[in-house]
Amino acid sequence: MGEQAKRAPRGAGGRPTARRSIAEETGATTAAVRIPKPLYDAVVHDLLGTLVERPSYAQIVGWTCEDHADDVVAELLHAAAAVRRAPRGRRLATDGVPLTLRFQPTERAALDDVIRRAEEEAEKITRTAAVTAALRAAVKHGVTAATS
Secondary structure: OOOOOOOOOOOOOOOOOOOOOHHHHHOOEEEEEEEEHHHHHHHHHHHOOOOOOOOOHHHHHHHHHHHOHHHHHHHHHHHHHHHHOOOOOOOOOOOEEEEEEEEOHHHHHHHHHHHHHHHOOOOOOOHHHHHHHHHHHHHHHOOOOOOO
């Protein structure tokens, strides 16, 4: 058998250069959370069901944290108390819906401010708990672009 012919590399060779994502260019922050299925249904059907142009979930969370911060903190503290009283041991799986929110800097700042306020009275508050509390408050108050 003869030697294999040497081939010239195609293209520029090596890995492609990294492109900046849209999130990096706009300063957006992504957060992956999992919310309870009944809450997701309430947001989709009750809050957003009649709207022609729907806001993003991050916008809803940001508006709610700005307009109804006290209610979001109350929801967080209520959820934290429920977690403290939950039985230890085997936990059953819950039906949840994954969401990926893309927060603009002002929306993220509003969420972080609510988390900071709640952590004054409770222990560590997760971003998932804060998003869930904000969506509960949004459904309760009917928060949309027209009301913010």
